[in-house]
Amino acid sequence: xxxxxxxxxxxxxxxxxxxxxxxxxxxxxxxxxxxxxxxxxxxxxxxxxxxxxxxxxxxxxxxxxxxxxxxxxxxxxxxxxxxxxxxxxxxxxxxxxxxxxxxxxxxxxxxxxxxxxxxxxxxxxxxxxxxxxxxxxxxxxxxxxxxxxxxxxxxxxxxxxxxxxxxxxxxxxxxxxxxxxxxxxxxxxxxxxxxxxxxxxxxxxxxxxxxxxxxxxxxxxxxxxxxxxxxxxxxxxxxxxxxxxxxxxxxxxxxxxxxxxxxxxxxxxxxxxxxxxxxxxxxxxxxxxxxxxxxxxxxxxxxxxxxxxxxxxxxxxxxxxxxxxxxxxxxxxxxxxxxxxxxxxxxxxxxx
Numbered sequence: 001x002x003x004x005x006x007x008x009x010x011x012x013x014x015x016x017x018x019x020x021x022x023x024x025x026x027x028x029x030x031x032x033x034x035x036x037x038x039x040x041x042x043x044x045x046x047x048x049x050x051x052x053x054x055x056x057x058x059x060x061x062x063x064x065x066x067x068x069x070x071x072x073x074x075x076x077x078x079x080x081x082x083x084x085x086x087x088x089x090x091x092x093x094x095x096x097x098x099x100x101x102x103x104x105x106x107x108x109x110x111x112x113x114x115x116x117x118x119x120x121x122x123x124x125x126x127x128x129x130x131x132x133x134x135x136x137x138x139x140x141x142x143x144x145x146x147x148x149x150x151x152x153x154x155x156x157x158x159x160x161x162x163x164x165x166x167x168x169x170x171x172x173x174x175x176x177x178x179x180x181x182x183x184x185x186x187x188x189x190x191x192x193x194x195x196x197x198x199x200x201x202x203x204x205x206x207x208x209x210x211x212x213x214x215x216x217x218x219x220x221x222x223x224x225x226x227x228x229x230x231x232x233x234x235x236x237x238x239x240x241x242x243x244x245x246x247x248x249x250x251x252x253x254x255x256x257x258x259x260x261x262x263x264x265x266x267x268x269x270x271x272x273x274x275x276x277x278x279x280x281x282x283x284x285x286x287x288x289x290x291x292x293x294x295x296x297x298x299x300x301x302x303x304x305x306x307x308x309x310x311x312x313x314x315x316x317x318x319x320x321x322x323x324x325x326x327x328x329x330x331x332x333x334x335x336x337x338x339x340x341x342x343x344x345x346x347x348x349x350x351x352x
Contacts, residue, residue, distance in 0.1 A: 045294040046302075049244050061243035062306065069236040069310035073113070075229035077318075079152070079222045081105040084145040086218040087211070088137045103322045104135045108142075110315040110322070117273040117308075140211035144198075147210060150267070151198045152187075152219070156226040157264035159183040160234070164257025164286055184227065191219035234259040236306060237283065240299045246290045258286035259303075280304060 050058055081102060088100050108131045115124035125146060132142030159181070187194065192213075199209045234256025241251045262282035266275015280300040287296035 045292075046244070046298050049295065053243075058243050061239045062302070065236040065239040065303075065306045066310045066313075068232045068239060069307055070314045072229045072232035072236065073311055073314045075225050075232060077106060077109050079225040079229065080109045080145070080149055082218060082225070083149050083152075083214070083222055084108070084132070084137075084142065086214050087141045087145040087148070088132075090212075091137060091141065100132075100135055100137055103325045104131075106318055107322045107326075108132060110318040113311050113315045138211070140208060143208060144210040144212055144214075147202055147207060148194060148198050148214060148219075149222070151194055151201055152222050152226050154201075154264050154267065155183060155187060155194070155197065156223060156230060157260040159187075160227065160230040161257045161261035161264070163253040164255075164261070184223065187223045188220055191216040191223070194219050194223075230260040230263075231256055233263065233307075236310070237299070237303050240302050240306065241287060241291060244291060244295045244299055246287075251290045254286055254290055258283050261286075276304070 046058075084105050085100060091100075108128050111131065112124050112128050115127050118124070125143075128146055129139045129142045133139055162183075195210060195213050201207075202209045235252075237259045238246075238248075238252050238255035241255055242248050262279035263275065265282055266272070266279045269275045269278040272278060280303075283300040283303060284293070284296050287299055290296075291299065
């Protein structure tokens, strides 16, 4: 199979100005979506809860939630970088595109973080493919990395989600905790199942099948990193639940599992930005086991705000850092080229 078969996105390479303008539009869209979502929320339960808490307690828990979600985002970045690197490992860097670098993979990821707030999942996918193509990576390879990352994310989310079972269904369902380790163990023992699952998912989503089969070691590492991302994402929700009165020990597995399931369900809500509303329904249903429903509703909404702000800060800082590194690399390359030109001319003059 040729790397460019079955997937052609067409068009010219995005310019730096166009990418920055597009990023700004995505940021505005994300802000509008979140504001519309929280506009009608009743915040009275939050005010009532805060009266009985020490000053600054709620701010501390929100700060910890922001930090936990930032770690989850960085773990997801590592998974994406590893997957895209593996999918394009045999692609020789071209003079025009320069091949994949850590800076390039990070830029694709962080722009994709903003793109997911645009309704419809196709936009973020096409944008990632276009950015990869600008780096000299064939579209089918970026599509493969995107698809396999999605599959591993969904499978690990299902495994993490089972941990919430005992709290939602009752204490007698402790066997669900043990069962949650089964999908994870299967993925680690038979990692090639991920490649097969990716082919099935591609058919369901009417996408081209994976262009390459990734090594078992790469898939195993990504499974573990994705689980780490779900853990810290769930800890973000856990911090907020504690802030509104949930029992810490009882609510931790519930929050980890519910957040993973909610995020995975949001992937299939193609007409809402980042599963807006879908994830919150799942969180509300689960948090009702450890909090009164009014408080659970507030936690679900604040979690959406915390995730959005955390992704905005992490993505903004990440894009700024990668832009600085990219410019430094371009400056060094231009300096080396000028030195080479001067040396060549000096040599020619000496020969003359």
